[in-house]
Structure formats: C-alpha cells, structure tokens
Amino acid sequence: MQEKYTPSDIEKTAQTHWESTQAFRAVASKAKPKYYCLSMFPYPSGKLHMGHVRNYTIGDVLTRFHKMRGYNVLQPMGWDAFGLPAENAAIQNSVPPAQWTWDNIAYMKQQLQSLGFAIDWSRELATCQPAYYKWNQWLFLRMLEKGIAYKKTQVVNWDPVDQTVLANEQVIDGRGWRTGALVEKREIPGYYLNITKYADQLLDDLDKLPGWPERVKTMQANWIGKSHGVRFAFPYTLDGKEEKLWVYTTRADTIMGVTFVAVAAEHPLAAYAAKNNAELAAFIEECKHVSVMEADMATMEKKGVPTGLFVTHPLTGEQVEVWIGNYVLMGYGEGAVMAVPAHDERDFGFALKYKLPIKQVVAVAGQTFSADAWAEWYSDKQNGTCIHSGKYDGLGYAAAVDAIAADLSAKGLGEKTTQYRLRDWGVSRQRYWGCPIPIIHCGSCGSVPVPDDQLPVKLPEDCVPDGSGNPLHKREDFLNVPCPKCGKPAKRETDTMDTFVDSSWYYARYASKFSETAMVDEETAYWMPVDQYIGGIEHAILHLLYSRFWSKVMRDLGLVNYDEPFANLLTQGMVLNHIFSRHPEKGAIQYFAPEEIDLQKDDAGRITGARAKADGLPVTYQGIGTMSKSKRNGVDPQALIDQYGADTARFFMMFASPPEQTLEWADSGVEGAYRFLKRVWAFGHTLSAQPQCPVPQTLDSALGTIRREVHLTLKQATYDLSKHQFNTVASAGMKILNALEKAQKDGAEGWLSVAQEGFSILLRLLSPITPHIAHVLWQGLGHGDDILTAPWPEPLAAALVQDEIELVLQVNGKHRGSIKVPAGADKAAIEAAALADETTQRFLEGRPAKKVVVVPGRLVNVVV
RNA sequence: GCCGGGAUGGCGGAAUCGGUAGACGCAGCGGAUUCAAAAUCCGCCGCCGCAAGGUGUGGGGGUUCGAGUCCCCCUCCCGGCACCA
Numbered sequence: 001m002q003e004k005y006t007p008s009d010i011e012k013t014a015q016t017h018w019e020s021t022q023a024f025r026a027v028a029s030k031a032k033p034k035y036y037c038l039s040m041f042p043y044p045s046g047k048l049h050m051g052h053v054r055n056y057t058i059g060d061v062l063t064r065f066h067k068m069r070g071y072n073v074l075q076p077m078g079w080d081a082f083g084l085p086a087e088n089a090a091i092q093n094s095v096p097p098a099q100w101t102w103d104n105i106a107y108m109k110q111q112l113q114s115l116g117f118a119i120d121w122s123r124e125l126a127t128c129q130p131a132y133y134k135w136n137q138w139l140f141l142r143m144l145e146k147g148i149a150y151k152k153t154q155v156v157n158w159d160p161v162d163q164t165v166l167a168n169e170q171v172i173d174g175r176g177w178r179t180g181a182l183v184e185k186r187e188i189p190g191y192y193l194n195i196t197k198y199a200d201q202l203l204d205d206l207d208k209l210p211g212w213p214e215r216v217k218t219m220q221a222n223w224i225g226k227s228h229g230v231r232f233a234f235p236y237t238l239d240g241k242e243e244k245l246w247v248y249t250t251r252a253d254t255i256m257g258v259t260f261v262a263v264a265a266e267h268p269l270a271a272y273a274a275k276n277n278a279e280l281a282a283f284i285e286e287c288k289h290v291s292v293m294e295a296d297m298a299t300m301e302k303k304g305v306p307t308g309l310f311v312t313h314p315l316t317g318e319q320v321e322v323w324i325g326n327y328v329l330m331g332y333g334e335g336a337v338m339a340v341p342a343h344d345e346r347d348f349g350f351a352l353k354y355k356l357p358i359k360q361v362v363a364v365a366g367q368t369f370s371a372d373a374w375a376e377w378y379s380d381k382q383n384g385t386c387i388h389s390g391k392y393d394g395l396g397y398a399a400a401v402d403a404i405a406a407d408l409s410a411k412g413l414g415e416k417t418t419q420y421r422l423r424d425w426g427v428s429r430q431r432y433w434g435c436p437i438p439i440i441h442c443g444s445c446g447s448v449p450v451p452d453d454q455l456p457v458k459l460p461e462d463c464v465p466d467g468s469g470n471p472l473h474k475r476e477d478f479l480n481v482p483c484p485k486c487g488k489p490a491k492r493e494t495d496t497m498d499t500f501v502d503s504s505w506y507y508a509r510y511a512s513k514f515s516e517t518a519m520v521d522e523e524t525a526y527w528m529p530v531d532q533y534i535g536g537i538e539h540a541i542l543h544l545l546y547s548r549f550w551s552k553v554m555r556d557l558g559l560v561n562y563d564e565p566f567a568n569l570l571t572q573g574m575v576l577n578h579i580f581s582r583h584p585e586k587g588a589i590q591y592f593a594p595e596e597i598d599l600q601k602d603d604a605g606r607i608t609g610a611r612a613k614a615d616g617l618p619v620t621y622q623g624i625g626t627m628s629k630s631k632r633n634g635v636d637p638q639a640l641i642d643q644y645g646a647d648t649a650r651f652f653m654m655f656a657s658p659p660e661q662t663l664e665w666a667d668s669g670v671e672g673a674y675r676f677l678k679r680v681w682a683f684g685h686t687l688s689a690q691p692q693c694p695v696p697q698t699l700d701s702a703l704g705t706i707r708r709e710v711h712l713t714l715k716q717a718t719y720d721l722s723k724h725q726f727n728t729v730a731s732a733g734m735k736i737l738n739a740l741e742k743a744q745k746d747g748a749e750g751w752l753s754v755a756q757e758g759f760s761i762l763l764r765l766l767s768p769i770t771p772h773i774a775h776v777l778w779q780g781l782g783h784g785d786d787i788l789t790a791p792w793p794e795p796l797a798a799a800l801v802q803d804e805i806e807l808v809l810q811v812n813g814k815h816r817g818s819i820k821v822p823a824g825a826d827k828a829a830i831e832a833a834a835l836a837d838e839t840t841q842r843f844l845e846g847r848p849a850k851k852v853v854v855v856p857g858r859l860v861n862v863v864v
Numbered sequence: 865g866c867c868g869g870g871a872u873g874g875c876g877g878a879a880u881c882g883g884u885a886g887a888c889g890c891a892g893c894g895g896a897u898u899c900a901a902a903a904u905c906c907g908c909c910g911c912c913g914c915a916a917g918g919u920g921u922g923g924g925g926g927u928u929c930g931a932g933u934c935c936c937c938c939u940c941c942c943g944g945c946a947c948c949a
Contacts, residue, residue, distance in 0.1 A: 043949050084948065156947075167947040219868050219944075294945045298865035346865090422946090429947065499949070538943060540868075573869090574943065624941085630948065655889070656876060662869085662942055669876060669890050676889085678903095719880075728878070731888035738888090808884045813930040815884050853929055859883055863929045 001688045001780045005681035007645025007772070014772040015116055023788060024118045026074035028526040035071035036527045037063045038507055038566075040535030040543075041078045044104035044126075045085055048111045049627045049634035050653070050665055051536065051575040057650045057769075058572060058659050059534045060117045061726055064768035067118070068792045074527055076510035077112065077119045079105050081128035082434045083499045084167055085629055087465045090433075097433040098461035101128060111638065115646045116772055123510045127502035132509065133435040134456030135519040136501050139550075140191075140427075141438060141449050142557055148194045151447065154426045155292050155331060158186035164469045165430040168293055169630070178467055178588050185288050187266075190428030190495065191437060195549045199224050199420045202548055211568030213660070216540045223541050225421025230405045231334075232414025234261060234311035234320060238272065245269065245311050245322070246334040248419055251381075252408075253400035256389040257340040257361035258313060259351065262304060262325035264335040265290075270324045273307035280305055280324065287326050302327045302350050314413040315404070316390075325350070332423070348374050363387045425546065427498045432463055432470050434496025442483035442490040451484050457492070470494050503543055504550035507533075507565060519559055533566040537573060537660075538626070544569075570724055573662040577633040579622040580610055591632040592619055624664060635665055647770035648674045654769050655730040676734055677773055680766070683740065683759065684777040692782075693753045700748040709739045710758040711799040717765055718792070730769060736762045761793045808859035809834060811843040819860070827854050834860040 002009075018024065028034075039059035042052055056077075063075040079101075086097035093100070105126060112119070125132050143149035157166040159176035165188075170177040195202075203224045206217045230252035233244035245261065263269050265287035274280035283305045291297065303326045310319040327346070328337055341351030341358040351358050358371040362384035367377050377383070386392045386400050395403060401416075408414030428437065436457040438450035450457055460478050463471040472478055472494040483490035505519075511527035512520040535543075544566070551565040580592040592612055597619065600609040610621045627634040640649045652673035657663050699707060717732035740758045743751045760783055767774035767787050778787035802823055807830065809817045817839040821830055831852045834840055840849075840862050851863040 040949095045949090080949070154947095165947075169948045171947095215868055222867050223945085225867095292947090295865075298945085300865095426946080431947085498947075500946095503949085536943090536949090537869080538949080541944060542946065543949080576942075626943080628948075658877085660869095661877090663876085664942095666876070666890095672889050675904095682904095716880095723880085727876090728888080731878075734888055810883080810930075813883090813928090818884080851929060853883090855883055859930095861883080861929055 001685055003682075003685055005678045005773075007647060007677075010776045011114075011116060011646050011772040014775040015113070017775065017786075018116075018118070018788075021786070023786075024075065024120050025122060026072070026076075026120045026527075028523050029072050032070060032072040034527060034531070035063075035066045035073045036511065036529070036531045037066065037073060037075045038510070038530045038533050039075075039077075040533070040539065041080050041503070041506060042108065043080045043083055043085070044101055044108055045629040046104050046107070047634070047636045047638065048108055049575070050637055050663075051572075051627050051634075053115065053637045053649060054575055054653050054659070054663070055534060055536065055572055056112065056115065056117055057653050058570065058724075058726065059532075060115075060650075060771075061654065061721075061768040062532055062534070062724075063118045064771060064788070065721055065792070067788055068764065068767070068790060070791075073118075074123075074511070075117070075119050076123040077117070077121065078124055078506060078510065079126040079128075080499065080503050080506075081105065081126040082133075082496075082502055084169070084431070084433075086433045087431065088630075090465045091467045094464055096462050096464050098128065101126075101433075111641075114641060115650065118771075123514075125506065125509060125514070127435075127499075127506065128433075128459075130456040130458050131514065131516065132506075133502065135505075135509070136435045136497060137438040137450070137455050137457060138452065138519060139505075139554070139557075140497070140501075141452065141455075143193060143553065144449055146557075148197065148553060149191055149427075150194065151189055151191055153187045154190040154192075154428065155185050155187055156430070157292060158184045160184060162468050164467065171291070171293075172589060174289060174291060182289055185290070185292060188430075190426050193425040193427055193549075195425045195546075196420055196422055198549050198552055199226065199422050201552060202422075202545065205548070205563055208564055209567075209569075212566075213569060213571055216537075216544070216569060216571055219540050220545055223422060223545065227419050227421070229417060229419055230401065230408065230414055231417045231419075232314055232408045234314060234338075235413065236309070236311040238309075244413070245336055247336050247338045248333045248417070249338055250419075251340065251343065252404045253381075253384075253386060253392075253395070253397050254340040254343045254361055255315060255338070255404055256386070256392065257342045257359045258320060258338045259341055259357040259359055260321050260323055260339045261311060262323045262328050262337050262339055262350075263307075264328040264330040265324055265326065266330035267324075267328075267335045269309060269322060269336075270307065273309050273322070273324070277308075280307060283324060283326075287324075290326050297327060297329070300326070302346065302353070304350060304354060306354075314408055314411060323354075333419070342369070342371070343378050345374055345379060348378070359388065361386060361389050425498075425500075425549070427501055428495040429498055430470055430494075431496055432459075432465050432472055434499060435459070435502065437493045437495050437497055439493035440481055440483060440490045441493060442486060442488060444488060445483055445485040445490075447493075448483055448485050448490070454484070459496070500543060500546045501550075504547045505554065507547075508551075508554070508560060519554075525561055528560065529562045529564060530566045530568075532568045532570065534570045534572060537571040540571060570659060572659045573657075574626045575663045575665055576624045577627050577635060577665045579625050579631050579633050580612075580619045581622055581631075582612075582619050591630070593632045594635075627665070635667075640667070640670060644670060644674045645677075645772075647677055647773050651677065651730060651770050654726040656727065658725050658727050660724075676737070677770060679737060679741070680733075680762070680773060681777070683737065683744075683755075684763075684781060686744070687752075687756060687759055688781055690752055690756070692756065695753040695757055696750050699750055699754070702746060703743060703748045703750060703754055706739045706743045707754045707758070707799050708802065710736050710754075710761060711795040713739075714761050714765065714793055715795040715800075718795075721768075726769065729765070733762060733766050733769075736765070763787065764790055764793050805857065807834075807857075809837060809839060810859055810861040811840060812864055813861060816840075816843070827856075830854050830860055834862055 039055050063073050067073050081101050086101050089100045090097050157171050159166050161179035161181040171183050227250050229250035231248045233246045265284045304323040307322045309322045313320050339347040341347040342360045360369045364377050364383045381397045386395045392400050405416045438457045440448045465471050479491050508520050512524040515521045554560045578594050580597050582590045598611045610619050612619050652670045713732045713735050717729045720728045740755050763774045763778050775787050804820050805823050806818050806820050809819050819833050819837050821833050849862050853861040
C-alpha cells in the first residue's frame with residue numbers, strides 16, 4: 001500500500017472496480033426489499049454547480065447506506081433537457097439548442113461519473129429524446145379524450161418589439177429583458193390540464209405521506225387553498241336587459257357592509273362603461289401593462305376608477321357603484337369582487353384612498369371601530385358578531401353565513417360553494433425547445449389530435465432561435481401536414497409543452513424498460529413508488545404537485561397502481577452565493593460571476609460596493625441568492641475535484657451543514673476535509689503493516705474508554721443517518737479517528753486490536769460519504785473484496801458498559817460541578833450524594849434544600 | 865403583499881424528551897519539527913474580568929427548579945407565488 005494519499009489513483013481504482021463488477025446495475029428481484037432512491041434530475045445548464053453536488057451526494061449516501069443494509073437499490077439519473085436556457089444560449093452563440101444541450105449533457109455526465117455516484121447509467125434518459133417525449137404526447141391525447149385537457153384563452157407577457165411571448169423571468173420591471181420595451185398583457189389560446197378536478201384528492205392524499213416534511217405538505221395545502229364561501233350575484237339592468245354580476249366571497253357574513261364592487265379591466269361591464277368614456281378607456285389601457293405575476297399584483301399600488309354604473313345589492317336592494325380595479329383579475333373566479341372596506345384590509349385602503357364609504361357590520365367585544373385606521377381585529381372571523389345588519393344582527397360568522405346564503409338562495413341569487421385557489425395548469429408554451437403539442441389545425445375540421453400511430457411528433461433539431469418568436473413558424477417541413485381527418489392541407493400546432501410535463505413522470509420511466517410500445521411496463525410496479533426522493537426546496541409546490549397530479553391521471557388510465565409517486569421526501573436547502581449585475585439602459589441585464597468581482601467592505605465586514613475586475617467600473621451587489629446559470633453565481637465544483645478529489649468534495653459538502661438547511665457557499669473548510677482524509681489514509685497505512693489481532697477480554701481502562709467512545713459514536717452516527725443528518729455523521733468519522741489516534745499514541749497493551757476494530761467501523765461508516773478511499777483501504781487491509789457488500793457495523797453492548805457515571809450538579813438551575821455515582825444508583829442514592837457534595841454544602845449554608853430534581857443519567861438540581 | 869422556513873463564537877455548525885451551550889471542523893494565536901518553507905504534530909481559543917465571578921443562542925416579554933429548545937410580540941435573511949428550472 002502506498003504511503004501517500006493520492007485521490008486521483010484511489011478514485012480511478014474504485015471506479016474501475018465498480019464499472020467492471022456492474023456494481024450499480026439494478027435488477028428487479030424479490031430476494032431483497034427494494035429501495036428506489038431518486039434525486040431530482042438536473043437541467044443540463046453546462047456544468048454542475050454546488051447544489052447538484054449536494055443533492056446527488058445526499059442521494060448517493062442514502063443509496064450506499066441502504067445497499068449495506070441489505071436493500072436492492074435503484075439510483076438512476078437523467079436530464080431535464082428541454083427549456084429556456086438552451087434557447088438563450090442559441091440567441092447568444094447561434095448554436096442549435098439540441099447541440100448545446102447534448103454537449104452539456106456529455107460534459108456534466110462525465111462530471112457526475114468523476115464524483116463516483118452509485119448510479120445505474122443503463123437507465124439514463126433525456127426528456128428531449130423523441131422516445132421519451134412521445135409519451136408526453138400520448139398521455140396528452142388521452143387527457144384530451146377524457147376532457148382533462150382542454151383549450152381556452154391564457155394571458156401572456158407580450159414583447160411588442162420582439163413580437164414574442166416572454167417568460168416571467170424575462171420581464172424585468174415591466175419591460176422586456178432584451179428590448180427594454182414595455183410589456184403588454186395579451187390573451188391567446190392555449191391548452192390547460194384540469195388539475196382542479198383533482199384538487200380534493202391532491203389535498204386529502206397529503207395525509208398518506210407521513211414521509212414528507214410537514215412544511216412541504218403545508219405549502220401544498222395552502223397552494224390548493226380549499227375555501228368554503230358563497231357565490232352570489234348583484235342584479236342590474238343594462239339596455240333594458242336583466243343581468244347579474246357574479247362574485248365569490250368567503251366572508252358572506254359581511255355582505256351588509258358592501259359599499260362598492262370592483263371588476264377587472266377585461267370584464268364586459270368595464271368594456272361597456274368605457275365605450276363613451278375616454279378616462280375609463282385610458283385606465284383599461286393602463287391595466288394592460290399590469291404584471292401577470294402574483295407577487296407584483298400583491299405589492300403594486302391598488303388603483304381604481306368608478307364606472308358610473310350601478311348594480312343592486314341582492315339583500316338590501318341598495319344601489320352599489322361598480323369600479324374598475326387594477327387588482328382584480330379576469331382569469332380568477334368571476335373577474336369581479338364585492339368590496340367591504342370595514343372588514344377587508346385591501347378594500348379598506350382602497351376606500352380611504354378614494355374616499356368611499358366604510359360601513360362597519362361586525363363588532364368584537366371590547367373593541368372600538370374607527371374608519372381612520374385599519375386594525376387587525378376588523379377581519380377577525382372567530383370573535384365577531386354582526387351589527388348594523390338588520391335581521392342578521394347578533395349572529396356569529398358561521399350562523400351569519402348560513403342565514404345569508406339561505407336568503408340569497410331563496411332569491412335565486414346565490415349559493416354556498418367550495419372554491420380552490422389552485423388554478424388549472426396551462427401547458428402551452430410559445431417556444432421552440434420543448435415537446436410539440438400533438439395537434440393539427442385544419443381549416444375544415446378544426447383542432448385535430450395527431451393519431452397515435454403518427455407519434456411522436458418530432459421536433460426539428462436544427463433550428464436556431466433568434467429571440468423573435470418561435471422558429472417553428474418558419475419551418476415549412478414541420479408545419480405543413482395533411483389533416484388526419486379529411487386529408488386536406490393543414491398546419492401543425494407550433495406551441496410546445498411546459499417543461500414541468502417532462503419532469504412529471506420521468507421517475508416512472510426510469511423504473512421501466514424504456515418500451516417503445518408502452519409509456520411504462522410491469523417493472524414499474526416493482527420499483528415504484530420512489531422510496532426516497534431528494535431535491536431542492538424550491539420544488540416544494542409546482543414540480544411535486546404536478547408529479548402527484550400526473551401520477552393520479554396515469555393511475556386512472558390504468559397505467560400504474562400507486563396513488564402517490566414519492567413515499568419519502570427530503571428537501572435540501574438551496575446553496576447560495578453573491579449576485580452581481582449591471583443594468584444597461586437598454587438591452588439585457590449583465591451578470592458577473594463572483595470571481596470576476598473586487599469587493600469593498602466596511603469595518604463590520606458588510607459589503608458596501610463592488611467593481612468588475614475587467615474594467616474597474618462599479619457593479620450592483622444584489623445580495624445573496626440561489627446559484628443559477630442565469631445569474632452567473634454558480635460555483636463549478638470541478639476545481640475542487642481536480643485539486644482534492646471527489647471524496648473530499650463529497651465529504652466537505654456533507655460536513656458543511658445539515659441537508660435541509662440553506663447553505664451560503666464558502667470553501668474555507670475544504671482544506672480540513674482533505675486533511676482528515678489524509679489522516680484516514682495514513683492511519684490505514686500504519687495498520688496495513690500490522691498483523692490482525694482480536695480485542696482481548698479485559699482492556700486497560702483508558703483503552704476501554706476509547707473503545708466505548710468508538711462504539712458510542714457509531715451508535716449516534718447510525719441514528720443521525722436515519723435522521724438524514726449527514727454533517728454529524730461526518731463529524732462522527734472525525735471523532736472516531738481522533739480516538740483511534742489517541743489509542744495509538746498512548747500505546748497501551750492491546751491498542752492495536754482496538755484500533756483495528758475501530759478502523760473497520762470507521763471505513764464502513766465513511767463509505768457512503770467517501771466511497772473511494774473506503775473501498776481501497778477496505779481491500780488493502782484485507783477486510784474483503786468489496787465494502788459495498790459489507791454489513792453496516794453494529795455497536796457492541798459489551799463495549800458500551802460502564803460502572804460509574806458522572807452527573808451534572810446544579811444549584812438553583814446553575815451548573816456548579818459534577819458528582820460521580822455508580823451506574824445503577826437509584827434516585828435516593830443520587831440525592832444523598834448530591835446533598836453530601838462540598839459544592840452543594842457551600843450553597844446550602846446549613847439550610848435544608850427546598851427541593852432536589854434528579855434527571856436519571858444526566859443531572860441533579862438542588863433548589864435552595 | 866401572501867404562503868413556508870431560518871437566525872447559536874471571527875466562520876460552518878453541534879446540543880434525540882425542556883437538563884453541562886459551543887461537539888466536530890475552519891480561521892486565529894503560541895509551541896515542536898525544519899537550514900528555511902510546505903506538510904505534519906502538540907497546546908490555547910464565546911464575551912467582560914488579574915481573579916473570584918459575571919454574562920451569553922437575532923430583539924422584547926412570559927411559563928418553568930431549569931429555556932437555544934415551549935408560548936406571545938417584533939426585526940432581518942432565504943425559498944415559492946403558477947412561462948426559470
């Protein structure tokens with residue numbers, strides 16, 4: 001065995017061994033329990049970043065740990081290969097997205113392989129492969145048949161200069177990211193998936209997921225947002241015709257406090273009012289530039305204009321004025337809302353601003369209402385009772401809603417309904433680099449589904465988008481196709497699918513045999529559901545919800561037999577880094593990588609300014625945020641791997657923090673991880689020259705303590721692994737080595753036997769985290785051919801026993817010392833020992849103790 | 865704005881149930897080895913204090929023999945907000 005630790009040789013040796021033994025090839029088998037360990041597949045952005053290393057190391061640690069625990073493990077990998085960055089790269093470098101994507105995949109795959117992950121590469125897939133996305137199209141057609149997929153208008157961001165639809169990410173401060181043009185809202189047709197039909201199942205089945213973090217389940221439940229309320233109407237007469245303005249509210253108990261109603265700018269009533277009113281028309285035009293993003297909607301200035309139109313309050317018969325509000329969205333609910341300024345904070349602010357009446361209709365005992373300022377209790381449902389509400393006076397929330405709903409219903413003007421915040425999933429994207437939607441538009445037959453035997457509709461792979469719309473519009477060979485129904489010339493749909501479709505079922509495809517004739521096959525039933533899914537917390541809602549929905553649709557079509565795709569979920573925290581940018585007057589924002597920046601800091605270490613190294617000119621410090629390609633703040637792990645090796649990179653990543661926690665990137669601890677592995681190697685090298693010797697019956701007491709520490713640390717580390725707390729597992733490895741080195745230095749009789757036993761424990765404990773060094777040392781020390789097949793170590797009871805234990809001594813809850821008692825001492829004995837202690841006597845000053853609290857095995861507290 | 869999460873030494877973090885705050889590392893300081901350096905090894909290391917001791921887990925209040933941990937209020941940071949993935 002070589003004396004010096006050389007990661008490159010060691011890692012090559014181990015990886016060659018795994019390659020030649022096909023160590024990670026997963027085969028369905030009833031002989032062992034299965035464990036499907038899946039990390040979210042990466043978008044092939046170019047290079048791995050630290051978030052990937054973190055994600056995939058976590059998955060690999062769990063994979064290898066379960067292998068050693070006797071499971072039949074599957075860990076696959078693939079590529080979320082469609083998406084916007086490929087088009088952006090095409091615009092910049094004139095390279096077709098397909099080529100750019102495949103080049104990135106090749107590079108990143110080699111990076112993943114150099115990290116030594118226990119991946120079954122025979123199951124690799126990329127979502128841009130026709131053999132994969134064919135089944136997106138196939139399932140979409142099944143959804144069309146079942147009415148789950150349907151067509152309606154959608155609102156998009158329109159760049160009037162580039163004549164193209166922009167992603168939310170491409171809209172910055174209301175302007176197009178490349179052109180700087182003011183972005184407009186535009187309504188265009190698109191396909192939707194009826195996820196709201198599954199809203200109750202998606203909500204209720206969260207209870208079937210005990211292995212998911214509570215916070216993720218809470219976020220999903222809130223996102224679905226099931227609410228019970230009342231849908232009702234304000235009748236009105238327009239041009240002699242009886243009409244109804246419908247609204248939905250969860251606060252029907254405040255209906256007597258309605259002082260106006262607000263409709264969206266796109267509402268028919270708004271259009272009617274604006275016909276002969278230039279001011280209204282101008283406001284509606286202004287609303288076209290309101291962002292479609294919820295975050296912008298919620299934070300923007302709420303504006304409104306009265307229409308001069310009135311509707312009738314359904315219960316009081318009073319006339320209520322209709323306003324147009326920029327905060328009311330046509331797409332949500334009815335496109336109109338009732339306004340109760342006294343009991344809704346947003347309405348309150350709006351009423352103050354426009355001097356609209358505020359009418360209190362709910363009171364809370366002991367509180368005084370003032371129309372001058374909002375108070376939290378105004379919207380309190382729990383403790384309020386109705387006032388100024390006629391026959392409803394004195395009723396609480398539930399009773400008032402019941403009574404009011406009954407009265408509305410009797411008039412045919414409303415009823416109780418259940419609503420969801422969740423909206424149907426719009427899947428059409430006006431983009432090139434995605435899965436084509438399998439529809440053909442015929443002048444006579446309308447939108448015709450592509451017949452199954454003509455699937456997949458293949459995307460031409462040689463297009464180069466230039467930023468001005470979808471290049472498919474110019475591809476005659478793609479566009480022109482005979483209508484499947486009538487045979488006349490027709491045009492293909494050029495929209496592609498949301499990439500969330502691609503990632504909604506890839507896990508099921510990994511688990512099957514990549515059949516050309518079926519979406520999934522019978523092997524899927526063996527591996528699914530995923531036993532452990534690992535991915536970033538940023539996917540807590542959308543990706544996970546869409547995958548759950550897609551699974552339920554597949555189940556209802558009889559394709560799979562599970563209700564939920566992911567039994568256990570680990571959401572890793574984001575890896576963050578500094579973000580630097582420059583914002584030219586016109587054109588795209590320019591981002592700078594942290595290594596391209598010189599920082600200025602104040603005395604407290606706060607960042608006060610930044611300049612680009614290249615030109616010395618200032619750049620904007622945007623604070624800290626997720627590592628991403630677009631913001632150029634990712635750190636490429638390659639330099640780390642090249643300098644220290646994969647084991648150090650993996651070890652450091654696990655050691656840096658617990659997996660669920662956000663991690664601000666800093667590489668200052670990498671040296672320490674490398675030092676540790678060098679010590680592991682050196683200790684292994686020392687042992688390799690020694691003969692095997694068993695642990696004797698009796699040990700020197702100091703050596704016994706060391707052995708006890710090793711086994712105790714092992715016990716703790718195994719528990720920590722079950723809790724997914726890998727950082728303390730890494731520390732446990734360090735503690736064990738510290739203990740073994742101490743044994744060696746003390747050199748007591750029998751040290752070698754304790755060191756050999758402890759080191760074999762250490763290697764197995766480390767092998768999921770640093771598999772290469774563990775593999776080579778395990779073989780080199782003659783423990784066996786393959787540490788992968790070695791059993792996980794168990795702490796020995798005999799090594800853990802001790803005769804005497806130390807208890808913390810507190811006086812009045814303050815730590816004052818310690819006492820030693822026999823391991824089996826009972827409460828009375830401990831109390832006596834504590835009271836007899838010198839320190840206790842000093843504090844008692846001759847008085848009797850008021851109380852003595854004994855916590856077995858831990859402490860004793862004397863209250864004076 | 866709304867939903868979810870977080871805050872512990874100079875830094876990353878540890879502390880199963882409410883029971884010794886700071887494990888394990890990084891950085892720093894002192895020493896050994898060396899012609900010298902790198903590497904390695906040994907020791908010290910929350911803050912105030914010469915010490916006794918006091919004080920300390922983002923800030924304020926509360927419960928308890930005892931609070932980083934439980935309850936109430938506040939501040940700041942991160943993630944998500946439906947076309948980034």
